[in-house]
Amino acid sequence: MTPENSPPSLMQLPTFIFFFFTVLPRTHSSDHSLPYGDCRSSFECGIMKEISFPFWGNQQSHCGRQGFELQCQPHEYPVINMENQTFIVLEIEQNSQWMKLARSDIWNGTCPLLDTQLNHPPFSFSATGIRNLSIFHGCQVGSTISEQAYNFSCTTKNGSIGYDYVLWEAFTCPAKLCFLKFRVPVLITAYDQLVYRSLTLKEALNEGFIAVYHFEEEEFCRKCRTSRGTCVRSMNARQVLCFCDNGRLQKTPCLKHDHAYLKLKGSRFLGYGFASGVVFACLIIVVYKTTRMMKSKTMKDPNVETYIKKYGSLAPKRYQCSDIKKITNSFRDKLGEGGFCSVYKGKLDDGRPVAVKVLKTDIRKGNGEEFINEVISISRTSHVNIVSLIGYCYTTNKKALMFEFMPNGSLEKFIHNENIATEGRLAWGKLHEIAIEIARGLEYLHRGCNIRILHLDVKPHNVLLDENFCPKISDFGLAKLCPKESIISVLDARGTIGYIAPELFSRNFGRVSHKVDVYSFGMMVLEMVGGRKNIDEFAKDSSELYYPHWVYDRLQKDNSLGLHGVMSSQDNEIAKKMIIIGLWCIQTYPVQRPSMNEVLLMLEGSLDTLKIPPKPFIYTP
Numbered sequence: 001m002t003p004e005n006s007p008p009s010l011m012q013l014p015t016f017i018f019f020f021f022t023v024l025p026r027t028h029s030s031d032h033s034l035p036y037g038d039c040r041s042s043f044e045c046g047i048m049k050e051i052s053f054p055f056w057g058n059q060q061s062h063c064g065r066q067g068f069e070l071q072c073q074p075h076e077y078p079v080i081n082m083e084n085q086t087f088i089v090l091e092i093e094q095n096s097q098w099m100k101l102a103r104s105d106i107w108n109g110t111c112p113l114l115d116t117q118l119n120h121p122p123f124s125f126s127a128t129g130i131r132n133l134s135i136f137h138g139c140q141v142g143s144t145i146s147e148q149a150y151n152f153s154c155t156t157k158n159g160s161i162g163y164d165y166v167l168w169e170a171f172t173c174p175a176k177l178c179f180l181k182f183r184v185p186v187l188i189t190a191y192d193q194l195v196y197r198s199l200t201l202k203e204a205l206n207e208g209f210i211a212v213y214h215f216e217e218e219e220f221c222r223k224c225r226t227s228r229g230t231c232v233r234s235m236n237a238r239q240v241l242c243f244c245d246n247g248r249l250q251k252t253p254c255l256k257h258d259h260a261y262l263k264l265k266g267s268r269f270l271g272y273g274f275a276s277g278v279v280f281a282c283l284i285i286v287v288y289k290t291t292r293m294m295k296s297k298t299m300k301d302p303n304v305e306t307y308i309k310k311y312g313s314l315a316p317k318r319y320q321c322s323d324i325k326k327i328t329n330s331f332r333d334k335l336g337e338g339g340f341c342s343v344y345k346g347k348l349d350d351g352r353p354v355a356v357k358v359l360k361t362d363i364r365k366g367n368g369e370e371f372i373n374e375v376i377s378i379s380r381t382s383h384v385n386i387v388s389l390i391g392y393c394y395t396t397n398k399k400a401l402m403f404e405f406m407p408n409g410s411l412e413k414f415i416h417n418e419n420i421a422t423e424g425r426l427a428w429g430k431l432h433e434i435a436i437e438i439a440r441g442l443e444y445l446h447r448g449c450n451i452r453i454l455h456l457d458v459k460p461h462n463v464l465l466d467e468n469f470c471p472k473i474s475d476f477g478l479a480k481l482c483p484k485e486s487i488i489s490v491l492d493a494r495g496t497i498g499y500i501a502p503e504l505f506s507r508n509f510g511r512v513s514h515k516v517d518v519y520s521f522g523m524m525v526l527e528m529v530g531g532r533k534n535i536d537e538f539a540k541d542s543s544e545l546y547y548p549h550w551v552y553d554r555l556q557k558d559n560s561l562g563l564h565g566v567m568s569s570q571d572n573e574i575a576k577k578m579i580i581i582g583l584w585c586i587q588t589y590p591v592q593r594p595s596m597n598e599v600l601l602m603l604e605g606s607l608d609t610l611k612i613p614p615k616p617f618i619y620t621p
Contacts, residue, residue, distance in 0.1 A: 036243045039063035041230040045072035051092060053221050053231035053240075062233045065215070065240075067122065079104060083117045090208045096497045097215060098126060102208035103184070109202070111137070115183050118211055126210035126497075131191045133204075135182045185209040188588065189506035210505075212497070220253075226360055227253035316379060317391035321398045328356050335409075340477070345405065353405035354390055358398070371399050377476040380449050385441030387464060387474040403474065406464035411471060415460055415528050426469070428571040431528050434471045435578060436603045438463060441473045442521060443596040446514045454480045454513075458520035459499045460527060499523050502588055515590035518599065522585020526551070529563065529578045548586060551579055552615055577607045584613045 038060060042050050045057040056064025057072040070078040070089065078089040080101075088107055091100040103116060118125055186194070190207040193199035199207075217240040221231035224242035229250075232243045244254035325331070327346035335343040335355060346354045359371055371394070378389040393400040408414075411434065414426050426434070445453040455462075455473065462475040478495065495504065501519035503509040530547050554561055555576070566572050581602050587593045592614070594602065602610060 035060065035062060035235070036230070036232050036249070039230050039232050039243060041225050045070045045078040046074065046076045048078050048089065048092065051078075052094065052225065054215050054217075055092070062235060062237075065233060066237060068213075082123055083120050085114065085117055088208075094218070097218065098210055098212045098497060100208045101211050102206055106184070106205050116185055116209075122214040124212055125185060126212050130185045130209045131188050132183045132185050133191070133194075135184060137181075187506060188502060189508035192588075193508055207506075223253040227255075229254040316375070316389050316402075319391050319393045319400075319402065321393060321395055324356060324358075324393050324398065324400050324402075327354065327402070331358070346402070348390075353407075355403045355405045357401045357403065359400065371401075371477075373479060374401060374476045377453055377479040377481065380451065380453065380481075381445070383441055383444045383448065384470065385437045385472055386444065387472040404466075404472075406472065406474075407467050408465035408469060410461050411463040411465060411528075412460035414465070415531055425531065425565055428565065428574045430469060432574045432578065432603070434463075434465075434469065435525055435528060436600065437471050438473065438524075439521065439596055439600045439603055441471070442517055443600050445473075446517070446596050452482050452514060454482065455517050455520075456480055457495045457499070458517050458524060459496050460524055463524075495520065501590070503590055509588065510590040513590060514595070515593045518585050518593045518596060519590075521596070521599065522582045522593075523548075525578050525582035525585065529575055529582065531563070548583065548616060552583060555579060555583075555612060556615075573607050577603070577610060580607075580610045580612060583616060586616050587613060588616055 039056075039062070040059070042052045043057065043059070045051055045055075051057070051070070053063070054065035054068040055070055056068060057070035057078065061069070067082070068080075070080055072078055080087050080089055086104040087101040088104050089099055090102055093099070105114070184205065186204050186209055187207045190199055190204040194201065194204045217231070220240060220242075224231050227242070227244075229242040229244045232241055232249070233239070234241055234249075239251070241249045241251060242253055243249055246254075248254075319327075324346075327348060328344040329346070331342075331344050333345040335345050337343070341357050341359045344356045344358065346356045348354060375389065375392055378386070387406070388404045389401060390404060391402040393402075442455065442458065445455060453476075455476065456478040457475060458473070462473065463471050464474050465471055495501075495516075499520040501509075501512075501516040503512050504516055526548055530551065551561065561572070561575060561579070563575050566575060581599060584594055584602070585599060
């Protein structure tokens with residue numbers, strides 16, 4: 001028998017099976033799902049990886065949102081077009097919704113002939129971390145513009161002859177002295193280095209700048225990806241939908257047990273006959289062995305086992321999934337939900353109320369790094385102003401942390417409530433007391449433990465209040481443990497935009513240390529005083545856009561601070577003290593900021609002993 005006429009061997013069976021289970025079923029898929037088959041939950045664009053909706057590149061337009069298209073070339077940075085300008089995308093942080101951009105027209109040169117435009121929704125300049133350079137071309141030979149100017153050589157397209165200068169925001173130049181003037185944003189770190197001549201203009205421009213974008217459906221898309229779906233745009237461009245692996249488009253995340261789909265799948269199995277039955281049996285065996293292997297690997301995670309062995313009886317109690325389900329009454333009372341977790345109210349057998357934070361394991365790191373990080377960090381603490389960890393659950397499909405219940409929720413709702421004027425706000429004395437206690441908690445983390453703990457995500461949302469409004473610092477998922485008096489290594493800009501210290505964006509500001517928490521604390525204190533976000537995109541006056549800038553000017557001119565609820569000279573003194581301390585804490589360079597111990601002394605001391613700090617860099621575009 002010749003090879004051409006020989007019967008199919010067992011080695012060809014997988015190909016046959018593959019046809020039955022992948023190719024053939026797809027021919028029965030509904031037609032409306034076909035255009036979305038090429039969309040991917042995440043994709044690569046040049047040298048950048050793990051990019052997801054709303055961005056899209058080298059795909060159909062319905063795989064992303066309008067305005068978010070990336071141009072992709074091998075081994076290069078992605079490129080994006082905005083308002084007739086082209087930008088090189090140096091970095092994307094989708095959780096916090098910001099990008100680091102550089103203008104492509106000056107990537108290989110230093111002669112911008114256009115202002116940088118970025119005022120069209122959903123994109124805008126970041127209100128933090130950038131400053132503007134004023135670039136003048138064709139200035140008169142021999143003109144004295146400013147000793148602070150940085151001069152460079154440039155040949156403009158119109159062939160103008162003369163000097164070219166860069167001026168800082170604080171200086172101006174008479175328009176008649178120069179032929180052209182443009183404004184270009186740069187990172188504050190690059191700006192400072194340019195001032196001190198440690199960077200060239202080209203290097204400063206190529207550092208880029210921070211731009212933010214607004215995408216309302218980010219949480220929906222995160223849930224869609226978690227359910228193994230892909231976020232896509234409807235053909236009429238009006239909706240963001242979840243495209244599931246069963247070929248369906250849904251307004252909700254994919255369902256794990258889609259009965260209609262299972263019924264259709266079952267009818268196909270009946271039609272496949274003996275071959276598909278054999279394959280199905282094989283699949284069961286493979287799934288069973290894979291599940292056992294994964295379970296064994298997860299349950300014996302070396303991080304978890306090492307932790308349990310190291311801390312022994314001192315470790316928090318470890319609960320099983322069934323215990324968590326019983327304590328939360330089958331997860332009935334949800335207190336809140338974030339991008340990485342859901343929080344439920346529960347009750348222990350002794351009647352104590354608890355809050356159970358259930359992590360969405362599908363979008364966490366596979367080794368549970370942040371989960372273990374939070375367990376270990378809080379386990380090392382014992383302080384009245386640090387939330388108490390009661391127990392945890394770590395299994396194949398469930399990761400949960402159990403904390404003492406805080407009936408008054410987070411500090412955020414007491415300072416950012418739009419109706420706070422009518423509903424009543426915390427008294428100034430209580431706000432001052434809360435600030436002192438938060439400072440005590442942070443000072444304990446920095447100095448009171450046998451190892452220094454940096455929280456790295458201090459903000460009002462992560463400060464919880466008990467029944468007596470005693471604040472407790474929570475959420476240690478981004479925390480970092482380090483020896484005292486040490487400089488630490490943090491590879492990414494951890495935290496929340498608006499509270500992140502400059503040195504976390506760029507090491508040119510200084511090394512990362514405990515002063516990053518001081519910066520975040522200062523931003524939070526200013527929000528407590530102002531009763532508003534420090535960055536107000538809807539401010540009527542541009543001078544009110546960045547609150548620290550606005551309040552500093554009023555403080556220096558001894559003007560009224562215009563604060564709600566200031567009823568007495570004592571209230572005014574408390575508010576002024578908290579503002580001055582907050583401004584000290586948000587100094588741009590870490591070396592200029594006080595330690596938390598010094599902050600505590602300032603809060604507990606007299607206003608008369610406080611000096612107004614230098615004006616922080618103003619991060620307005």
